[in-house]
Amino acid sequence: MAHIIKFYPVNNGDTTQIVLDNGKRILIDFDHIKAGEKKDNAVIDLAKSLRDELSAADKDYFDVVAFTHNDEDHIRNFMDFFYLEYADKYKGKTSDGKDRIKIKELWVPAAIILHEVKKDELSDPFAILRKEAQHRFRIGKGIRVFSKPDKLKNWLEQQGYKLEDRYSMITNAGETARGFTLENDGVEFFCHSPFSKHIDENDTTQSNEASLIFNIRFRTGTKEYNYLHIGDTERFVIEDIVKISKYYRKEDRLKWDILNIPHHCSYLSLSQDKGVKITEPTERVKDLLLYGNRSSYMICSSKEIPNTKDAYTMNCPPYIQARNCYEKHLDEVGGCKFLVTMEESDSLNPQPIELKIANDGISYTSSKKKGINKIINTYPPKAGL
């Protein structure tokens, strides 16, 4: 009896799958990188890996596929993997002749439906995702939309529908998503973000600040464990979440046993300043970091973050200064380990970080081959005269 969370090695991208002990599968984001199809690469062949897993479970669908936002590294190549209901083009075989994987329920922030698309962007992945989400929302089936900004109401009315008829498909910040309960599934998804204001007050092409943030609470036996899935979020959204949760006395939703490090370890999720050796988080972000429980984990979905001299001069994520900040706070709360997807993956056999959540807690067994095991499974460099 255990729930599993898998964090797939897709460089600076995101794909997470939750496999509940009742067999239900929730996929959060999809980033299939073509390079992962080649050998000797620690990036996973995501499409193949997910397909193999489903096949082993005798399934051709995910119960939920949630796209936290529509940046490329969260939706890459999704239209060549999933069965999309809005167009026949995406119902047939994939480019490599495989059957498409179905989505029972699609979860998107309202911003994905409202995203403005220019004419020359119509065949871009985000535009295709928007069409699928719009289609499902229009027919009122197989969709859940997070937050209810005025712009959503306007859009519905333009399409000739009433917002009232779609209430059951909408989850607002501060609510748990319908369909999953601790009693029935051992899990609930509490929506921290987006807030309506993120969409109403902003240009709808700015997706990062309107992305999905969940407190995902697991129950196994008598114990509960909290996973804070943050996605690509900048610090003021995190600050809002801390402020609002405290205001509504929902501090328990800020606690975490697993923290998904936002935005591939960008310092901007912690502070405006990178810092020389270590990023100093703003007070509210620090507050959130200190909500960690003892023996907790931080999972960073990104490239490797070596602690070398050169790393300190890099100017794109992941940042070593941010990692230092996270690890310092993890230490402060008596946490266990900061895990990086690409550091844990093995070029011999790329595998996700697989956290097991059981009654006796969260554990992780590395599948990475080392030493002798690695050598005898690897072609060494050329020898000889």
Place this chain on the structure above:
Amino acid sequence: MIEFGQPKEEKDITANDPMLVLYEACLSNPDFSVIDIREHEKYGTVLIVDCINTEIPSAKEIRNKERLALYYNPQSSNKHHVRVLRDDFPRTIHQYLGICVGELCLYHDTWNTRKRTWTPEFHLNRIKWWLKTASEGKLAINDPLLEPVYVTGSKKLILANSFFTEKEDTYYRLDEVNPNLFKMEVGNECDHIDVLHFEVSNVAHGIIHGVTTLIGFFGSMYDVSDNMASIFLNTLRDKLSKYGTSNENTKLTIIIITVPAIREAGELNYTSNYAFILKISAKELLQKIELAVEPSGDSMDSFSVLEAVELEAIQLLEKPSIGQIRLYSGINEHNAEFNGIVIGLGSLGSNIVSIWSKETWGKWTLIDNDYIKPHNIARHIAKSYNIGKSKVSVVQFDHYSNYEYEDSLYRTFEESFHEDRVKEYVTGLDIRVFIDISTSNDVPRSLSSIELPSRCISTFLSPSGENSVLLVEDSNRKIRLDSLECQYYRAVINARWGNEFLSTKNKPVYGGCRDITAIIPQDLISIHSAIISRAIRLELDDLNARISIFMLDNSCNVHRHEIPVSSCSVYQANEWSVIIDDGVIVKIKKYRNKYYPNETGGIVLGYHDQYTKKIYVVDVSDEPRDSISNRTSFIRGVSGLQNKLNDVIERTKGEVNYIGEWHSHPNMCSTKPSADDQIIIHQLKDELRCEGIPFLMIISNGEDMDIIVR
């Protein structure tokens, strides 16, 4: 957190500090972070580290991150110690609770055995393993090397040997054998501990002789009118007086008389013993003798009172001479008079020596530091009353008990074999052979690394007890035990019989963390003791090196396999000595010819002795099928390698593993590593760092060979 040691101002660790290697291993292990370097008044440098083990579920009492103190105690049998520092660390099994709360009991063997394979990297992994397994409460259940509940008891009590047969009113006292060992002994009213028990008893009697009365006995020895008889009688009276308080119910007295036999004046030829049973009590006999000499008149006349005292003589058989014993055993006296040393007097060792003792073959110096524990009785020659005695003294006494020739006493050393002590072991003796029956890898490796006056032999049983191995050095010691061990392992890897040779049929049983006993019945010990003792005795005159395997099948047939022995060479590479025998070199040449003119290669199998810095090359593999080669280059493939290595590890019970790579260079070309070779050496050296072992590369051009160790 518990404070352990004192803060240290200088945070550096000196080059000769035994903690340095561990410190360096911590730095390169992502799951260990050094928090502080402290100093302990007794142990010196203490490393304070955080150990992360993500495999421990986060809600367990033992946490996925624990703070530990690592330190070194040269005085202890463990050397490297680990202590948990969290105040509320749970009390689990396998902690030395009595001595030092929170100290982890990581190993079941002693440092002497472990030092040859121990690496700091292994130690760190062992700590992680301990924490994880303990967190699951499985330390003993799934690991065959550790026992159930271990409640420290460094002090031990041994029951009196006769405890169950002694009378109910027997007094017992407690003796301190050493500060940690107490023994219950029969005591007296003034000095005893209270003991309660219930008992049944039995009676024994001796053999009856011709003389039937005490006076008749005197008559057979003396002329009763002789003064000598009077003196003898007085002596007898003195001896008897101490039995004045003897039990009223006693109706028997035993007299044993030792009679010196003198052939020529002043020269003692031998002594004879006579034993008699008198059918009266000692007290009664005394009263009669007192009467006989009392008060006046001619005491000699009073001898008549003894006429009624009946006695029975017990026959004491004369023991045979050594020559006679050898005659009975068919032992050639010419070959039987020599000195040898036996190291290790466990069940196999004691049984083998016991056979030679019966045969009076050789005169042995015995070396072993262990003592008899209760469970040893199952297979050792020791009896219950030997519990608590040293193993060497038991074997020495067993030998003495056979024929009781004082001058043939075996010499004993109650200590672990140590190469520095060899001078003492051989002092004054011309040693013909050293025989290791210690069933450790430490003694044969030690013997191999030192110069000795004679050849060495090592013998041991397989874990199931069904098979045995006999390694015999050549008389010039050109091929030593350690190389023979290598060649034996090559046979285990390649021979058809090697498949199950070292497999364990039963899980071992436990008497404590360092007291593990394999399940082997006495019949197997006896079979192999007999075979090995005979093989050594009959073949000791053969001067060649030998590897013999004895295997017992299900029908009780014993099959002997002789493994061809190759001569061996030692290559020096950096700080390491590489031991490689011709069997490996021939194999490399064979593979090379098979693929010539293309280059070829494969993996190298073997093991390391971290203590002596030796690398033992056991075998090399053929090239995997997916290797890519041409006349000047070779890329070793991976096809089938994992299975091959798994098989090697399974067959050798983890002794033999991957140690490096080999490949060929064309004829007449240098065997020095090329620029390409340097890259591979560099890369694989880095990869092996996490195992704590160096990388070895063999390059052969058909004629010459170069071995590189990095």
